[in-house]
Amino acid sequence: MRTRTLMSALWGSFSLAVALAAGPGCGAGDLGVLLSLSNVPSSGKTLQVAAKLDQQLLTSASDASLPLPLSDNRLGVTVPHAGRLTLDLRALDSDGCTLAAAQPELDVSSRRTDLAVALSNQMPRRCGELPTCTTVNTACAVTAAPSSQSIRSIWALSGSDIWAVGTNATVLHYDGKAWTATPTANLPVPSTTILKGVWGSGPSDVWAVGTAGKILHYDGTTWTASSSGASHDLEAISGISKDHVWTVGRAVSPTSQAEFWHWGGSQWSQINPPGQGDLYAVAAVDANFVIGGGGVGTSPILWVWNGVNMFQNYSSEVPLPVWGLWAASKTRVIAVGPAAQLVQFDGATWKLIDIGYTSYDLYSVGSDGTTTFMVGTNGLALRTTDPALKLVSRVTTGLSMGSTVFSAHMAANGLGWLGGDKGFLGYYDTRP
Numbered sequence: 001m002r003t004r005t006l007m008s009a010l011w012g013s014f015s016l017a018v019a020l021a022a023g024p025g026c027g028a029g030d031l032g033v034l035l036s037l038s039n040v041p042s043s044g045k046t047l048q049v050a051a052k053l054d055q056q057l058l059t060s061a062s063d064a065s066l067p068l069p070l071s072d073n074r075l076g077v078t079v080p081h082a083g084r085l086t087l088d089l090r091a092l093d094s095d096g097c098t099l100a101a102a103q104p105e106l107d108v109s110s111r112r113t114d115l116a117v118a119l120s121n122q123m124p125r126r127c128g129e130l131p132t133c134t135t136v137n138t139a140c141a142v143t144a145a146p147s148s149q150s151i152r153s154i155w156a157l158s159g160s161d162i163w164a165v166g167t168n169a170t171v172l173h174y175d176g177k178a179w180t181a182t183p184t185a186n187l188p189v190p191s192t193t194i195l196k197g198v199w200g201s202g203p204s205d206v207w208a209v210g211t212a213g214k215i216l217h218y219d220g221t222t223w224t225a226s227s228s229g230a231s232h233d234l235e236a237i238s239g240i241s242k243d244h245v246w247t248v249g250r251a252v253s254p255t256s257q258a259e260f261w262h263w264g265g266s267q268w269s270q271i272n273p274p275g276q277g278d279l280y281a282v283a284a285v286d287a288n289f290v291i292g293g294g295g296v297g298t299s300p301i302l303w304v305w306n307g308v309n310m311f312q313n314y315s316s317e318v319p320l321p322v323w324g325l326w327a328a329s330k331t332r333v334i335a336v337g338p339a340a341q342l343v344q345f346d347g348a349t350w351k352l353i354d355i356g357y358t359s360y361d362l363y364s365v366g367s368d369g370t371t372t373f374m375v376g377t378n379g380l381a382l383r384t385t386d387p388a389l390k391l392v393s394r395v396t397t398g399l400s401m402g403s404t405v406f407s408a409h410m411a412a413n414g415l416g417w418l419g420g421d422k423g424f425l426g427y428y429d430t431r432p
């Protein structure tokens with residue numbers, strides 16, 4: 001397969017074509033179709049073309065992708081011989097999601113065949129193989145989820161590279177088409193391990209942490225154990241690169257310091273954090289701005305580590321423990337906790353925000369800077385696009401009272417992913 005410009009003397013006034021099989025180009029042996037496209041979305045960025053001739057695939061596995069808009073919305077397609085041509089045309093947005101599509105079929109027997117093709121709108125858009133969600137403020141649950149275990153943490157490297165971890169050494173991966181489970185036998189931890197946090201800098205650098213100080217690393221092929229010296233439960237992990245990763249966890253007692261470790265590229269180093277009690281959340285902005293949160297009972301712990309030798313203690317700025325953190329910058333930080341505690345940091349002060357739902361506890365917060373999700377007990381999921389976080393909408397998850405949504409994470413393609421009890425994996429398209 002190759003993409004090329006065909007000779008305008010042959011095809012007329014257009015400038016873009018895709019050749020679906022290696023051949024003599026516009027020579028005597030080529031047959032072709034000139035497609036005149038209509039209803040191509042103005043927001044489309046790429047036209048994806050897949051083709052079969054007499055049921056034989058002509059395009060490669062990755063198909064042919066052409067930038068939109070096309071000149072005069074015309075597309076020339078050459079084929080090596082006569083036959084029944086089946087095309088799959090998809091207009092994709094900047095997230096790689098389908099906005100409109102068409103599947104024309106025709107018999108190609110002459111040197112040139114003209115065909116008008118109208119693309120049909122895909123509303124809402126479709127991202128990968130996920131079924132579209134059509135109900136407002138409802139998260140669609142993944143059908144045939146690969147695990148019934150509780151999902152404790154989700155991390156999206158991209159819209160088609162997502163990891164989720166949970167109870168009983170559960171490790172799941174989404175490749176844009178389906179979720180699959182890593183066999184427990186392939187993990188160097190006991191099958192009873194609860195994996196509570198996952199983070200990665202890229203496809204060959206993914207970390208997971210859990211009970212009894214367990215740390216796992218994925219190199220793109222294999223999960224291996226990483227020894228740190230941590231012995232108590234690790235609750236969360238965050239980083240900025242493969243050489244700078246931080247994890248936090250429990251304390252041996254309410255009057256002792258919690259686990260706080262830094263990966264420097266070759267080994268883990270322990271850091272002594274301020275305060276006494278457990279740490280549940282960590283968010284790294286850069287090597288000199290790492291936020292940790294936790295607490296014991298009703299006493300909160302909240303600080304910023306400068307990466308060298310100093311902590312800025314903000315524990316007195318919040319009323320209750322911190323259970324979840326998200327940070328976009330040093331001036332945009334969100335913390336959540338029990339009794340629907342929601343606090344936002346602007347670089348100078350922490351502001352408590354009343355959103356109601358005080359009978360619920362919030363475990364996690366995830367955002368892409370525009371849409372923010374907050375999730376917690378009794379199936380609670382809240383969504384907001386309000387920069388002040390005051391106006392929130394409840395998102396139906398289908399989880400019953402007594403079940404918890406533990407994790408919320410935004411993928412780059414605008415899908416918000418939620419994970420919780422009973423193997424719940426849900427998604428919500430924020431840019432339908």
